[in-house]
Amino acid sequence: MFVDDGLSEQEIATRLNGDGLLTDLERPWTRSSVHQILTNEKYIGNNVFNRVSFKLKQKRVVNSRDTWVRAEGVYPSIISQTLFERARTIIDARSNHYSDEQLLALLQAILEEEGSLSGVVIDERADMPSSSAYRYRFGSLIRAYSLIGYIPERDYRYIEINRNIREAYPQVLHDIVAGFELAGGEVVRNEDNQLLTVNGGFTVAVVIVRALATSGGSLRWRIRLDTGLLPDLTVAVRLNASNSGPLDYYVFPSIDMTLPRLKLTEDNSLSLDAYRFESLDFLYSLARQCSLEKPHEYLEPDATFTKNADNHPD
Numbered sequence: 068m069f070v071d072d073g074l075s076e077q078e079i080a081t082r083l084n085g086d087g088l089l090t091d092l093e094r095p096w097t098r099s100s101v102h103q104i105l106t107n108e109k110y111i112g113n114n115v116f117n118r119v120s121f122k123l124k125q126k127r128v129v130n131s132r133d134t135w136v137r138a139e140g141v142y143p144s145i146i147s148q149t150l151f152e153r154a155r156t157i158i159d160a161r162s163n164h165y166s167d168e169q170l171l172a173l174l175q176a177i178l179e180e181e182g183s184l185s186g187v188v189i190d191e192r193a194d195m196p197s198s199s200a201y202r203y204r205f206g207s208l209i210r211a212y213s214l215i216g217y218i219p220e221r222d223y224r225y226i227e228i229n230r231n232i233r234e235a236y237p238q239v240l241h242d243i244v245a246g247f248e249l250a251g252g253e254v255v256r257n258e259d260n261q262l263l264t265v266n267g268g269f270t271v272a273v274v275i276v277r278a279l280a281t282s283g284g285s286l287r288w289r290i291r292l293d294t295g296l297l298p299d300l301t302v303a304v305r306l307n308a309s310n311s312g313p314l315d316y317y318v319f320p321s322i323d324m325t326l327p328r329l330k331l332t333e334d335n336s337l338s339l340d341a342y343r344f345e346s347l348d349f350l351y352s353l354a355r356q357c358s359l360e361k362p363h364e365y366l367e368p369d370a371t372f373t374k375n376a377d378n379h380p381d
Contacts, residue, residue: 114142161196246350255267273302287330303317
């Protein structure tokens, strides 16, 4: 209907509701719910990562679409790639001719009319680009809001932070794998649980830990150890106060960690900070494989032992 018949999201929603069809949540269709389907790659079987990322020791970066990481074919596809691309071309064309200033002016106008902003409010407007266009252009809705001086009544920053962490995780994992391989190790990654097996000898789990501010202004980090996977080592990437990049790293051996959760403060006891590192160079050194030279003298497999007077082999 969108591609072949040229109907808008609102017209499609009206037609579906007129036919008595409901969404999977048993709700009436809206412009927003139709738009979400038109832009979601899961309907062509893909899972998408790396929309926003930060590399180790670097600032957060909003990635262009051609650098997104796709796990293709992980879901059953219900529409063709060609049809999806045709729909996306139409949607992109609606926002490409807008400058950043024009997009923000439209956002300001909606705020003045509605009194508040959200992704749903934006997507329900047929006279402007969608919320996904704002996320793509400015990195997130929260950043677009801040550029027009709007602060939501509810603090949505934790949602954005969690989304950024999820999207950054594949890059962090890639960097750690690269560090092991650069040290001469061989790494096998389990695609189901992302557990790393290094040199066939030990396993490593990686977690990113966000910083939480207390009411008194101090910082806390809560680490959840995956006791189900039973990794030999857990690498906790502790984020800085703004959650924009790594602060430091903790490498916890499972043999010493018996609790499923740990709480870190800015200053910890030696029992915890003994596992703290400024970089992961020490971890990568564990992947270096030593070559063993054959001893100069050794017994052949068929060699016979002589016995001394005490009946012990010489």
